[in-house]
Structures are given as structure tokens and as C-alpha cells.
Amino acid sequence: MEGGDFVGAGLRHFMFWLVCSQIIQGNIPRTEFGLASLHPVAALLLLEWSKGKPFVSKLRSRLRPKQMPLSIIHDADGLPRILLTEPGGSSAEVLLYGGQVVSWKNDRKEDLLFMSSKAILKPPKAIRGGIPVFFPQFGNLGSLERHGFARNRLWVLDGSSPLPPTNDQSSVDLLLKSTDEDLKTWPRSFELRLRISLGAGKLTMIPRVRNTDSKALSFTFGIRNYLSVSDISEVRVEGLETLDYFDNLMQRERVTEQADAITFDGEVDRAYLSTPTKVAIIDHEKKRTFVLRKEGLPDAAVWNPWDKKAKALADFGDEDYKTMLCVDSAAIENAIVLKPFEEWKGWQELSTVSSSYCSGQLDPRKVLQGLS
Numbered sequence: 001m002e003g004g005d006f007v008g009a010g011l012r013h014f015m016f017w018l019v020c021s022q023i024i025q026g027n028i029p030r031t032e033f034g035l036a037s038l039h040p041v042a043a044l045l046l047l048e049w050s051k052g053k054p055f056v057s058k059l060r061s062r063l064r065p066k067q068m069p070l071s072i073i074h075d076a077d078g079l080p081r082i083l084l085t086e087p088g089g090s091s092a093e094v095l096l097y098g099g100q101v102v103s104w105k106n107d108r109k110e111d112l113l114f115m116s117s118k119a120i121l122k123p124p125k126a127i128r129g130g131i132p133v134f135f136p137q138f139g140n141l142g143s144l145e146r147h148g149f150a151r152n153r154l155w156v157l158d159g160s161s162p163l164p165p166t167n168d169q170s171s172v173d174l175l176l177k178s179t180d181e182d183l184k185t186w187p188r189s190f191e192l193r194l195r196i197s198l199g200a201g202k203l204t205m206i207p208r209v210r211n212t213d214s215k216a217l218s219f220t221f222g223i224r225n226y227l228s229v230s231d232i233s234e235v236r237v238e239g240l241e242t243l244d245y246f247d248n249l250m251q252r253e254r255v256t257e258q259a260d261a262i263t264f265d266g267e268v269d270r271a272y273l274s275t276p277t278k279v280a281i282i283d284h285e286k287k288r289t290f291v292l293r294k295e296g297l298p299d300a301a302v303w304n305p306w307d308k309k310a311k312a313l314a315d316f317g318d319e320d321y322k323t324m325l326c327v328d329s330a331a332i333e334n335a336i337v338l339k340p341f342e343e344w345k346g347w348q349e350l351s352t353v354s355s356s357y358c359s360g361q362l363d364p365r366k367v368l369q370g371l372s
């Protein structure tokens with residue numbers, strides 16, 4: 001008998017006895033005896049089937065890293081808060097209320113996001129700070145409350161995200177589905193999913209809206225980034241020069257940006273249209289540049305209420321305007337329209353690079369041209 005035949009025969013014998021043992025233990029029905037004794041692979045599959053696919057599930061678990069349990073705490077108001085961490089030492093906190101990032105700290109534990117000194121972190125008020133999501137309406141572009149209702153709703157953890165599973169505590173999937181209450185004010189059923197991922201020096205958000213209605217739905221959308229800055233009068237925004245914008249301080253008049261960088265010495269409330277996919281926010285004093293990258297969100301809103309409006313806002317500290325700037329990824333000018341069961345996907349990445357404009361370590365134009 002050839003060597004190969006010998007091994008084949010040996011395997012068949014081994015599988016045969018293995019299957020027999022399973023039949024005796026009652027794991028494989030007697031009726032399968034015939035098949036198993038015929039061919040080792042058949043026997044292997046039978047074994048798999050009888051033992052609940054141990055081999056396949058081992059393979060699968062090797063291929064699919066174990067999902068580290070998310071660390072969820074309940075804050076003073078009992079609101080579930082998800083803690084995201086990554087090996088580089090940065091962290092983020094996400095509230096299910098509003099599906100909102102309320103804290104993002106770098107590896108030196110410095111806050112990168114602004115949170116109002118008078119923020120109210122419980123329903124029904126929207127949280128003044130962090131990164132709220134505006135859906136299904138940006139601003140007053142419709143009949144709903146300003147910026148829509150998603151930021152005032154309780155989201156849930158999304159166990160059925162279509163995105164590839166992440167295997168550590170640096171990412172969370174959230175879901176907001178239309179409720180009967182919502183359908184009264186906005187008669188369209190939808191699913192809004194949001195993946196929030198933390199990486200070294202960056203925070204990524206992937207919103208997806210699925211139209212689960214039998215009629216088309218259209219919406220405007222915004223991811224509002226309340227950025228923490230050292231001194232607003234020292235901040236420059238690069239990447240929006242020469243663009244058209246709607247000026248909300250002038251009844252949404254359409255204006256063309258003249259400046260070669262946006263600086264701040266008063267209230268600003270603008271929606272820049274069809275912007276590049278990268279915008280740089282340079283904070284000289286902190287030698288830090290925020291780089292905002294975005295896809296599927298063609299516009300960018302820029303907002304600072306300055307002193308008078310700050311005083312008028314109940315959940316905004318009078319001096320808070322000096323240390324914050326909102327630069328949003330948005331779809332404002334053209335509403336997104338989805339046919340029944342169609343899905344839209346957006347993408348935003350906020351990252352920080354340490355910079356010293358004077359030392360030329362970082363030239364914002366190079367950032368925008370993606371050279372650094």
C-alpha cells in the first residue's frame with residue numbers, strides 16, 4: 001500500500017471511530033452512520049454539525065476578534081454614558097441621550113471639545129457642547145424645531161451595524177429609529193445609525209440614514225463640532241476662503257468670502273457652501289490645529305455667538321464664547337433625498353496636529369493640500 005493510501009486509510013478509520021463515538025453519545029443521529037463511514041470530510045462536517053460547529057466557530061472567533069465589552073457608566077442623572085479609550089491614551093465619552101460625544105481628550109488628558117459652563121446634560125434640552133447631530137433638519141430649514149430632534153432623543157446601542165465589527169473599546173455604534181411621536185411631527189420612518197471611533201489623535205464619525213418608509217424622504221444634516229480653543233480672537237480657519245456662504249446674520253443672504261482666512265472679532269453665523277473636504281482650524285496660542293475631514297457632507301457651518309448672544313442663551317456662560325468655535329460638517333444647501341429603503345452615508349474625521357504657525361512647522365495650506 002502506497003504511503004498516501006496508508007494515510008488516507010488511517011484518516012478514514014480515525015474519522016469512522018470518531019463518528020461512532022458521537023453516535024454512541026447521541027450527538028449524531030444513527031441514520032448518519034452510513035454517510036460518515038463513507039467519507040472523512042462528510043464525517044468532519046457531521047461532527048461539526050453535531051457539536052454546534054466548534055471548528056467553524058473557533059475559526060470565526062479567530063477571524064473575528066472578540067468584542068471587548070463597552071464600558072458604560074450611568075452619570076448623576078442616570079443617563080448611560082459610554083467611555084471610549086485607545087492604546088495611545090486619548091479618550092472620549094458618548095451619551096446615548098442625543099447620541100452625542102460630550103468629551104474628547106488627547107493623550108495629555110486635555111479637553112479638545114468645548115462644553116458650556118451652563119450646559120444642561122439631561123432631557124429635554126439639547127446639550128450645549130461636544131458634538132451634537134442635527135437631523136432631520138439643519139438650523140431653521142424646515143418646520144421642525146431648530147436643528148431637528150435627533151439631538152433631543154435617547155438613542156440605543158446598535159447591535160446590527162452593517163459596518164465591520166471593531167474589536168476594542170475605541171468604537172461604539174448608535175441607533176435612532178423614528179418613534180410614533182416623531183411620526184406626528186415628521187411623518188417619515190427612518191433609521192439613523194452613527195459609528196463613533198476613537199484613534200490616536202483622531203475621532204471619526206460615520207452617520208448613515210436609511211429610509212425605512214414607503215415614500216421618499218429628504219433631510220438636511222449637520223455634525224456640530226464645538227471645538228475648544230484658547231482665545232477665539234487668535235483663531236484662524238483655513239480652507240473656506242473664496243467660497244460662497246449664507247449669512248444667517250443677514251437673513252441668509254448669499255455672500256462670497258473675501259478673506260484668505262477667517263478670523264473672529266464678532267458674532268459669526270454662516271453656512272459655507274460646497275467646501276473642500278478638509279478645513280483647518282488653527283489655534284495659535286495652543287499651537288494646535290484641528291483638521292476636519294469630511295465626505296458626503298458638502299457644506300460647513302461656522303458659528304460663534306459672541307458676547308450679546310452668549311448672554312441671551314440660558315445654557316451658555318457669558319464668557320464662554322471666548323474659548324469655543326463651532327465648525328460643522330453639514331448638508332445644508334441641497335437636501336439629501338432618499339427613495340424608499342435607500343441609504344445615505346456620511347463621514348467625518350476630526351484630528352489634531354500640534355502646530356506652531358510661526359515656526360512654520362505647519363502651514364495650513366499644506367494641511368489643506370494634504371501634504372502634511
Ligand SMILES: O=P(O)(O)OC[C@H]1O[C@H](O)[C@H](O)[C@@H](O)[C@@H]1O
Nearest residue numbers: 126139146147248269301302303
Ligand atoms: O441654540 P441652538 O439651537 O443650538 O442653535 C445655535 C445656533 O445654531 C446655528 O448656527 C444657527 O444658525 C444659529 O442661529 C443658532 O443660534
